[in-house]
Structure formats: structure tokens, C-alpha cells
Amino acid sequence: MNKKRITSKELAKLAGVSSATISRAFSPDSRIGSATRDRILSVAREYGYQPNAIARSLNNQRSRLVALVVNAIGNPCEAEEQQLLVHRLQARQLLPIILCCADHADRLQLMRLASTYQVDHVVVFSDMVSMQDAVDIFHTTKPIIVSFEPLASDSVSSISIDGSAAADEIIAKIVGDGKTRFAYLSGTQSSWIDKLRRTWFADALAKRGLAFEAQAFGDYTYDSGFKEAVMLLHRSKVDAIICGNDVMAIGARDAARRILGKNTPGDIAIVGQDGIAMAGWDCNDLTTLSLDHVAFIDAVVELIERHDADIDGPHSITITCSVRWGSTA
Amino acid sequence: MNKKRITSKELAKLAGVSSATISRAFSPDSRIGSATRDRILSVAREYGYQPNAIARSLNNQRSRLVALVVNAIGNPCEAEEQQLLVHRLQARQLLPIILCCADHADRLQLMRLASTYQVDHVVVFSDMVSMQDAVDIFHTTKPIIVSFEPLASDSVSSISIDGSAAADEIIAKIVGDGKTRFAYLSGTQSSWIDKLRRTWFADALAKRGLAFEAQAFGDYTYDSGFKEAVMLLHRSKVDAIICGNDVMAIGARDAARRILGKNTPGDIAIVGQDGIAMAGWDCNDLTTLSLDHVAFIDAVVELIERHDADIDGPHSITITCSVRWGSTA
DNA sequence: CCTGTTTGTGTAAACGTGTACACAGAATAT
DNA sequence: ATATTCTGTGTACACGTTTACACAAACAGG
Structure with a gap:
């Protein structure tokens, strides 16, 4: 023993x-x-x-450890990608270390701790960590930032996500259905990713002479989606809510149905973002701006491999979103 | 850079x-x-x-790494516990390495790889890994097995879960409502955890002179819950389905409602197991045999700390389940 | 003033690998 | 026949820490 x-x-x-x-x-x-x-x-x-891998790492200067900085593990929107990535890493004999922290200061501390372990790669999923923080802490590693925005440099690789076309499709449909009063339910106050996602829809509205009438702020959870939707619908007469993610959209749909007796898509249109598996469940059947998780993780792995082999190539990859059409919009 | x-x-x-x-x-x-x-x-x-933590680990013979062997990351039933555990570990300056693998042979291979990194602790969530395999691979580490069954020895600590009382409460209520024809929808064919869970309910039924009339096998996913429930309800006239986890229960509920027009709890009673957050969402409101996730993870951390300090104490902890009452049973 | 303890620091070895270098012998070429 | 390459192995050091031991200086009590 x-x-x-x-x-x-x-x-x-x-x-x-x-x-x-x-x-x-x-x-x-x-x-x-x-x-x-x-x-x-x-x-x-x-x-x-x-x-002994520890001794080998010391000698080799390569640990085969990969740090994954994430917002949360339980959150389905990230979990599906995490799952895919972990599998792909393990197939390459790379071991993932999960860094997951609610508090910002703690998170930086945690990243410092991980950098101490000489991780070979860093994948930052979290929009709460700035590129600069990541570069400062992992100055020896060249982090890969999942950014939704092409900000690659010689010290950072990035994967950006473009949902503008998909957002336009969705808005076209909803406006075509006669809706005119839109609200946006944000996932966070501060995140620029949230701002970017909102912009995709705002631009599509502007093209049609419309704009968001109301805005609310949740925290990407079901409960916050429910609560904010109730307040939103009491406050103003919106007939369409674009949500920061799918889970909040489900919360908003439940709130509309349960508290106000409004049904989708007739009384109100509700749209999610992410395209998680749950969006396709019969009880949800959400219309959502959907990310291709496989393509996304393919891109991450591609960047890691380039980084591993010291290949110089484009350090920025862009993924285009599509629409999952459901019965909520 | x-x-x-x-x-x-x-x-x-x-x-x-x-x-x-x-x-x-x-x-x-x-x-x-x-x-x-x-x-x-x-x-x-x-x-x-x-x-450099790698060099320190080599010298110290302590890596401060913890291997977590899990079935899946995306799966909500495990994800909530994983999230909690990761936080607790990180607060103790321990870094979690996630081992997650669909295929059994690959999983053992992966565990061997991790053991190479001299992890200080191992937590096996997966019911697919036998105690013996874990002990063989981590012969230097004394793994902690989450087992649902008290099988601690001097080389393994374990956390077992007892849901028999809660299952009895649930069956009492359903039988009290006049239901008599029960089916069990398993999560897997092979797992003895699944068998144990089923036994809790089977015993409660036997106490009342009843037994399961039908049984089906899914794979813990929504889709399998949906599909198996459809087949089950076409095949036999059951009026209550006990499911292996909450996600399958939601699938079964959707199937009953959508395909056969049956409502809960009037036409049919549906029960989940786990007590994930989603079970409490308004659109689900599931009756479920619920595990106290916090107590559960407390127990894991407790065992890790004992292991860390070489304190001899009971190596087995039992957690008792409770019932979350919803509108599906 | 001498002995004994405490405090702060340096020296050197250990942790378990990987690998550059050296070298002996076999295989091949001339 | 010798000169040259190739193959397989051992020796020794490096990787970046921690720590047992030694030792000098400061300090205490008699």
C-alpha cells in the first residue's frame, strides 16, 4: 500500500x-x-x-501541464467546451489543471500559483481576466486567450468569435414577426464580452431603425434570468428579450410564462446565446445564437499545437456563430 | 515575453x-x-x-497536486460537486488535475499517467473505476473513493451515501397518491452504484407489497431519458417512473408530456435523483432524492485533510440523502 | 572572562530524471 | 589490412529547490 x-x-x-x-x-x-x-x-x-514525471519535468523544462482558467465548472455554457478540451488534451498526454475562482483577486493569486508549476500552456476562458494580467503572470508561457475579439500579439494567441451575422438573422426573423420593443438581459455589468455580444444585436436592430428600449443585468444564472425578466416585464412593455446566455433565457422564459402568463413566441420572443445541449431539450426548445463548440475547441487545440511546436502562424482564429431555431422566437 | x-x-x-x-x-x-x-x-x-514548484515537489516528495477522476465534466450531477471541491482544494493551495475519460481502458491509462506526477491525493468520483484498480495504480497515494458503499480499508478511504430513508419517504407519498405500477429507469447497465440506488426504492416498494414492474436502461443523459421513457410507456401501463438521475427524469417528463400527453403528477409520477440546481427551476420543479452537495464535499475535504496530516480516524463517512419535493410526484 | 545558548548564514548533498560526452566493440568501406 | 562509421552503454552533470550540518557572531549567565 x-x-x-x-x-x-x-x-x-x-x-x-x-x-x-x-x-x-x-x-x-x-x-x-x-x-x-x-x-x-x-x-x-x-x-x-x-x-517520475516531476523529475522529468524539472530536467526537461517541460511539464506537460496545461492551466485552464475558467469562470465556473458547473456552468453548462463552459462545461461542454471544457469537456471537449480536456479530452483533446488528454489524447495528447497533456494534463489539465483547472483554475476556477469566483473572486478576482483570488483568481490572480491562483494563476500565480499555477505559473509556479511551469505549465506548458495556459488557456484563459474567463472574460474576467485581462490579457495583460495573463501575460504578466505567465510571462514565460504565452497564454492562449479566448477573447471574442482578435487581440493576438506576439505574446498572446487568441480565438475570437463573431456572431454578428447570426444575430442579424435572428433579429430579422423577430422583426418580421412584428416585434418592435427589444430588451437586452446582460450576463454581467463589467465584462466587455457581454458588451460585444450586445453590440451584435444592437447593430442588427440599428440597421432596421430600432434600438434596445431596456436593459437589465444578471449573472448568467437561471435565477438571475428569472428575476430580471420579471422586473423588466413589469417595468416596460417589451415584446422581445435577448439574453446573455441560454440559462438566463430559460429563466426569463419561465418568468414570462409563470408570473405574467405570456407565451413564446406569440406574446414575447426570447433568445439565448451559447447553443448548449439543454437548449435543444423538448421542454426548452430555445432559439439561440449558437457557437460551434467543436470548431471552437479545434481552434484551441490548433493554437496549442502551434505553440508546442514553435510554429509561427496566424495567432488569431475566428469562429463564426450560427442560429439554432427553436420555438421561443 | x-x-x-x-x-x-x-x-x-x-x-x-x-x-x-x-x-x-x-x-x-x-x-x-x-x-x-x-x-x-x-x-x-x-x-x-x-x-519553482516542480523543483520543490521533487525535493519535498509532495506535489500539492490532486487527481480528480470523474465521468464527465459537462454532466450537471457531478459538475456541482466538482465545482465545490475545486474551490475547497484551491483554498488549501492544492491544484486539481482533472481526469475524465469515456473509455475504460483509456481511463486507466490516464490514471497511470497522473500517478506519474506524484499526486498527493486522488479522489475517484467515477463508479466505473474499481477500488482495486485505483489502489493498484496509486499504490503510493491512498486514494479516496466516492463509493456510495462503505468499503474503506487501510489503503482506501470512502464516502458512502445512504438514500434509503429518503427513498422510503418518496415511495410512501406516491403510493399514498394511489399509484401502484412502478418502473425504474437506470443510468447504466453495469454500475453497482446504479444497482444500489435502485435497491433503496425496491426495498421501499417491497415494504408495501409492491415491486418494479418494468425496467429500462439509459446513459444518464436527457436524450436517453426521453427515449427510454417513450418505450417504457408504450410497452407497459406504469404510472410512476423512478429515474437514475435528474437529467433523465427531465427527459422522461418531457417524453410523457409531449409524446403521450400525460401530465405529472396526475397521470404519472416521475422522480429524479441527485438534487441538482436545475431540478428546482420553475420549468422542471422535480421531485428528487437529493444529495446534500455541501456535506458531501465537506466529507471529501475532511478525508483529504486527515490523509494529509496522517491522522488516523474513521476512513469512511456516510452522507444521508433527503427529499426535494416538486410537482412531478 | 569563560562557557553555553541562540541566531543567522553558508556549504553541500539530496530529490529522480535526461542527455552530452566518452569510449569500446561491431560493422562497413577502402 | 587499416580506416571509418555506427551501435550500445556507462559516467557525470544539470535541472531548481530544500534542508541537515557546520560555523561564526551575538548574547546570556555565572
Whole structure:
């Protein structure tokens, strides 16, 4: 049970070779006789030897650890992407370390802690961390920022997301259905990502001589979507609500139906953003500005691989959003 | 940007001390003059020095890394607990490495990889990994198994979950409402956790002279809940479905309502398990056998701390479930 | 003033790898 | 036949810390 792990030197003695040869047996492309290798591997299996990755990292200057900075784990909008990314990383023998923190100061502290572990790559999903903070903390690593905005430089790679065309499609449909009074339900007060998403819709409205009549601020949760929608609908006579994410949209839909007896899309149109799996569930069937999660994570992996191989290529990739049409708008 | 990280020896030269003193400046309880420490810390800040955690781990034999073996990240039932645990770990300066793999062989391979990193603790959430596998792979670490069943030994700690009383309450209510024909919708074919959960309800039924009339197998997803419920309701005349988790219960409810026009709880009673936040959303309002996530994670942290401090105490903790009453049963 | 303790610091070894270098022997070329 | 390459292995050091030990200086009590 609590047996100590065997080291390469001890195994060397057992196999009658030097510790260097042990190391070679575990390195695929190294000069070693195949008979020796087989013998070593067999003895290694017998004694349960595995090279110590910590020692190897120290020597190699490569830890094969990847830090993922995220807002939350439970939040479905991020979770689907996290899941995909974790799988892709693991297929490349990279281990993900999750950094997830509600408080901003704590989050920076946490990032500093992770940087101490010499992570090879950093993926920042969180819009709460500025590019500058990430670069300062991981000055040795070149972080990958998921930014919704192309801000790559020589020290940061970025993936940006363009939803303007999809937003235009959605607005066209809703306006075509005769709706004219729009509200925007933000996910956060401060985030510029939220501002950008809002702009996609605001521009589409402006093109048609319209504008948002009202705005409210939630926190990306169901409860905040519910509460803010109630207040919004009591305050003004809007007939369409664009929400910062899908979960809030579900909350808003529930509020409209339950508290005010309004149905979608007849009485009111409700639109989400993200395109999470739950949006497609029969009980939700949400119309939503949908991100292609696979393409998105493909892009992240692509950037990581370039970074790994020190390949110079474009450091910014843009993903275009599409629409998932449901029965709420 | 790609500047190399400064080492303790270099900093020592800059501060006019030896590298040992640098190390002491960063260790809270070590003999060092406070003037020296202040000077070192100030120089360190100036040059952006941080001790290399990899090197420290190699020396200390403690990595402060924790491996979390989970089934999925996106799955809400686990995600809430993962989120809580990650926060608690980070507050203790422990970094979580997520191991998440659909395929069983891959999962074992992944666990071997993580064990290579000398993780200090292992938390196995997954019911797909046997206790024996975990012990074999992490023979140096004493894994913590979340097991639903008290199987602690000197090499494994465990947290078990008892839902029998809550299941009895639920069955009492449903039978009291006049339902008699029960079906169980499992989450998996093979998992013994699923079997255990089913037993809680089966026992409660047996106490009242009843038994499950039908059984179906899904995979814990919404879609499988929907599909299996449709088949179940076409096949037999059940008027109550107990589901393996909340997400499947929502799928089953949608199927009953949409495909067969049956409403809860009048026509059919539907019960979930887990007590995820979504169960409380207005559009769901699920009756569910609910786990106290906070108590649960408290228990995990408790075991980790005991393990950390080498305190001998009971290695098994049991959490009792309660009922969340909704409008579906 | 001498002995004994405390305080602060440096020296050196250890943690477990990977790899540059050296070198012996085998294989190949001339 | 010798000269040259190639193959397989060992030796020794580096990676960046922490810490046991040694030691000088400061300080206490007699």
C-alpha cells in the first residue's frame, strides 16, 4: 500500500544496467539495444516502476501541464467546451489543471500559483481576466486567450468569435414577426464580452431603425434570468428579450410564462446565446445564437499545437456563430 | 515575453546571499533575519522571482497536486460537486488535475499517467473505476473513493451515501397518491452504484407489497431519458417512473408530456435523483432524492485533510440523502 | 572572562530524471 | 589490412529547490 516508489537507479541495479539506460528504455527514439529495452521494460513491470514525471519535468523544462482558467465548472455554457478540451488534451498526454475562482483577486493569486508549476500552456476562458494580467503572470508561457475579439500579439494567441451575422438573422426573423420593443438581459455589468455580444444585436436592430428600449443585468444564472425578466416585464412593455446566455433565457422564459402568463413566441420572443445541449431539450426548445463548440475547441487545440511546436502562424482564429431555431422566437 | 524564469541561485547573487537563504525567505517558519527576508522579498518582486514548484515537489516528495477522476465534466450531477471541491482544494493551495475519460481502458491509462506526477491525493468520483484498480495504480497515494458503499480499508478511504430513508419517504407519498405500477429507469447497465440506488426504492416498494414492474436502461443523459421513457410507456401501463438521475427524469417528463400527453403528477409520477440546481427551476420543479452537495464535499475535504496530516480516524463517512419535493410526484 | 545558548548564514548533498560526452566493440568501406 | 562509421552503454552533470550540518557572531549567565 504505502510502499515507496522505486527509482530509476534502483531499477538499474536490479536490471544490471546504468540508470541512463533505464531512461533510454522509456524514451522512444534513443539508441538502445532492443534486447536491453525489452529486458528493462519487463523488470520495470515486475517492480511497478514508472519514471517520475516531476523529475522529468524539472530536467526537461517541460511539464506537460496545461492551466485552464475558467469562470465556473458547473456552468453548462463552459462545461461542454471544457469537456471537449480536456479530452483533446488528454489524447495528447497533456494534463489539465483547472483554475476556477469566483473572486478576482483570488483568481490572480491562483494563476500565480499555477505559473509556479511551469505549465506548458495556459488557456484563459474567463472574460474576467485581462490579457495583460495573463501575460504578466505567465510571462514565460504565452497564454492562449479566448477573447471574442482578435487581440493576438506576439505574446498572446487568441480565438475570437463573431456572431454578428447570426444575430442579424435572428433579429430579422423577430422583426418580421412584428416585434418592435427589444430588451437586452446582460450576463454581467463589467465584462466587455457581454458588451460585444450586445453590440451584435444592437447593430442588427440599428440597421432596421430600432434600438434596445431596456436593459437589465444578471449573472448568467437561471435565477438571475428569472428575476430580471420579471422586473423588466413589469417595468416596460417589451415584446422581445435577448439574453446573455441560454440559462438566463430559460429563466426569463419561465418568468414570462409563470408570473405574467405570456407565451413564446406569440406574446414575447426570447433568445439565448451559447447553443448548449439543454437548449435543444423538448421542454426548452430555445432559439439561440449558437457557437460551434467543436470548431471552437479545434481552434484551441490548433493554437496549442502551434505553440508546442514553435510554429509561427496566424495567432488569431475566428469562429463564426450560427442560429439554432427553436420555438421561443 | 518569452523571458526565462529567474532561478534562486541567480536571485541569490543579486541579493548578495546564498540560495539557501532565498529558500528560507520563502518558507514561513525558518530561521532567517527579518531584515534579510524583507530585502530578499523585495528583490524577488523586482525580478519577478517565484520558487519553482516542480523543483520543490521533487525535493519535498509532495506535489500539492490532486487527481480528480470523474465521468464527465459537462454532466450537471457531478459538475456541482466538482465545482465545490475545486474551490475547497484551491483554498488549501492544492491544484486539481482533472481526469475524465469515456473509455475504460483509456481511463486507466490516464490514471497511470497522473500517478506519474506524484499526486498527493486522488479522489475517484467515477463508479466505473474499481477500488482495486485505483489502489493498484496509486499504490503510493491512498486514494479516496466516492463509493456510495462503505468499503474503506487501510489503503482506501470512502464516502458512502445512504438514500434509503429518503427513498422510503418518496415511495410512501406516491403510493399514498394511489399509484401502484412502478418502473425504474437506470443510468447504466453495469454500475453497482446504479444497482444500489435502485435497491433503496425496491426495498421501499417491497415494504408495501409492491415491486418494479418494468425496467429500462439509459446513459444518464436527457436524450436517453426521453427515449427510454417513450418505450417504457408504450410497452407497459406504469404510472410512476423512478429515474437514475435528474437529467433523465427531465427527459422522461418531457417524453410523457409531449409524446403521450400525460401530465405529472396526475397521470404519472416521475422522480429524479441527485438534487441538482436545475431540478428546482420553475420549468422542471422535480421531485428528487437529493444529495446534500455541501456535506458531501465537506466529507471529501475532511478525508483529504486527515490523509494529509496522517491522522488516523474513521476512513469512511456516510452522507444521508433527503427529499426535494416538486410537482412531478 | 569563560562557557553555553541562540541566531543567522553558508556549504553541500539530496530529490529522480535526461542527455552530452566518452569510449569500446561491431560493422562497413577502402 | 587499416580506416571509418555506427551501435550500445556507462559516467557525470544539470535541472531548481530544500534542508541537515557546520560555523561564526551575538548574547546570556555565572
